[in-house]
Amino acid sequence: MKTKFTLLSVFVLLAVLVSACSPATTNATVYTEPAPRLVTVSGTGQVSLKPDIAYIYIGVHTEAELASDAVAENNERTQALIDALTAAGVANDDIRTTNFSIWPSAQYDPSTGQQRGTIYMVDNTVYVTVRDMAKLGDLLDEAVAAGANTINSIAFDVADKSEALKEARKLAVEAAQAQAEELAAAAGVELGAVQSISYFDNMSYPVFDGKGMGGGAESAALSVPINPGSMQLSASVQIAFEIK
Numbered sequence: 745m746k747t748k749f750t751l752l753s754v755f756v757l758l759a760v761l762v763s764a765c766s767p768a769t770t771n772a773t774v775y776t777e778p779a780p781r782l783v784t785v786s787g788t789g790q791v792s793l794k795p796d797i798a799y800i801y802i803g804v805h806t807e808a809e810l811a812s813d814a815v816a817e818n819n820e821r822t823q824a825l826i827d828a829l830t831a832a833g834v835a836n837d838d839i840r841t842t843n844f845s846i847w848p849s850a851q852y853d854p855s856t857g858q859q860r861g862t863i864y865m866v867d868n869t870v871y872v873t874v875r876d877m878a879k880l881g882d883l884l885d886e887a888v889a890a891g892a893n894t895i896n897s898i899a900f901d902v903a904d905k906s907e908a909l910k911e912a913r914k915l916a917v918e919a920a921q922a923q924a925e926e927l928a929a930a931a932g933v934e935l936g937a938v939q940s941i942s943y944f945d946n947m948s949y950p951v952f953d954g955k956g957m958g959g960g961a962e963s964a965a966l967s968v969p970i971n972p973g974s975m976q977l978s979a980s981v982q983i984a985f986e987i988k
Contacts (some may be wrong), residue, residue: 748841748850752942752945752970755758761941764921765966773980777849778834780939780986781985781986781987782939782984782985782986783922783924783927783928783985783987784982784983784984784985785923785924785927785982785983785985786923786980786981786982786983787915787917787918787919787920787921787980787981787983788915788916788919788978788979788980788981789830789911789912789913789914789915789916789917789918789919789978790911790912790939790976790977790978791908791915791976791977791978792899792917792974792975792976792977793902793905793908793913793974793976793977794820794972794974794975795877795900795901795902795972795973795974795975795977796845796877796900796901796902797873797875797900797901797902797978798872798873798880798887798898798899798900798901798905798970798972799871799872799873799878799897799899799900799904800872800874800884800887800896800898800899801842801869801870801871801872801894801895801896801897802825802829802869802870802872802887802892802894802895803867803868803869803870803892803893803894803896804818804821804822804867804868804869804891804892804893804894804948805818805848805863805865805866805867805893806818806821806866807863807864807865807866808863809862809863809864811846811848811864811866812840812864813864814846814863814864814977815866815899816867817866818866818867818889819868821855821891821892822868822870822891823875824890824891825887825890825892826839826870827886827890827904828886828887828889829883829886829890829898830855832879832882832883832886833876834872834873834877834883835875838872838874838875839864839870839871839872839873840870840871840872841868841869841870841871841873841951842869842870842871843867843868843869844866844867844868844869845866845867845912846863846864846866846867847864847865848863848864848865849862849863849864850862851863853881855877862950865903867894867895868938873960875891877972880970881970882884884970886969892970898970900972900973900975901975902975902977903961905966905977907966907985909945909977909979910979912977912978913945913959913979913980915921915979916979917941917978917981917982917983920981920983923965924983924985928985932975933944933987933988934987934988935968935985935986935987935988936986936987936988937986938983938985938986939983939984939985939986940983940984941981941982941983941984942981942982943979943981943982944976944979944980945977945978945979946979947961947975947977947978948975948977950978
């Protein structure tokens with residue numbers, strides 16, 4: 745009886761070992777779909793706008809042997825400048841001080857090269873937003889007459905560009921669509937649904953470099969006609985279409 749039990753145990757052990765060594769099987773099924781065929785095209789739309797706002801850096805530069813004298817003169821002339829700007833219709837919120845600096849400058853005798861003294865230089869610059877473009881030339885005249893002797897980097901812009909951006913994007917999509925249809929027709933295929941769209945907006949800002957403008961009484965009758973011209977706003981898109 746013991747012998748039969750031993751033989752049975754051996755057979756059970758062998759069955760377990762054989763089943764363990766058998767290759768594993770699974771009922772999972774993997775389906776692989778082919779990648780969609782695509783054509784990717786780019787399009788650009790451009791709109792021209794007439795600027796209706798200007799940004800200007802206007803400053804006052806003074807020099808004196810005493811720092812206190814240079815600062816006092818600068819303060820007086822800068823206040824006169826701000827008063828002239830507000831009198832011309834510029835809002836207080838559209839006038840912002842962007843720089844105030846004072847530094848000593850050593851003076852040398854050109855014949856001997858020896859230092860002969862020191863003068864102090866003071867600069868005060870305000871950033872001005874001009875919303876009435878028709879008055880821009882006159883405003884610059886008045887600023888110089890009030891004591892400004894540096895006018896730099898007049899940048900022009902459009903206050904509200906939202907509608908122009910919409911138009912530029914629409915034109916860009918239409919250009920990309922036309923290109924995709926042209927390519928599909930040439931290849932003998934049909935376009936399917938749009939798979940992806942990306943876009944980028946770009947704006948060019950016309951700038952008038954006014955360096956050198958200003959300079960006291962000699963520039964009191966500046967009367968420079970400022971022509972802002974036009975600014976270009978463009979949008980570029982990249983669209984991927986499915987090919988049927």
